[in-house]
Amino acid sequence: MQGQGLLLGASGAVFGLLAAYVRLPQAGAGVILQMALHSFFRVAVGFEVLCVLFGWMPGIAHWAHLGGAFTGWLGIRLLGPRVGKRTSSPPPDAGVKADPRAAEESASQYSDAEKEI
Secondary structure, eight states, X not given: OOOOOOOOOXXXXXXXXXXHHHHSOOTTOOHHHHHHHHHHHHHHHHHHHHHHHHTOSTTSOHHHHHHHHHHXXXXXXXXXXXXXXXXXXXXXXXXXXXXXXXXXXXXXXXXXXXXXX
């Protein structure tokens, strides 16, 4: 079996961008579009895995495609936005309970003001 020579192209980077794009939340995109993107990506990666396992389509950098997809997925997972997770600390007064007497005083002030009108 002969070794492959040096291959040149940007398809590995395109796979990486596709993996990152699929991982990001799509604001304004419909559910059908999101499902289509996820399905396309899964089929493309699955096909690349089969090509590597069975030696299909020699002369194409299947490992570069898989490496690009993994790098894009990992990169957006580590560096991208945190979806569904709180990224900031709670406000400083989040754990402080309000004094019920202060609430009663402010309520009585409003009722006094209403009486004057």
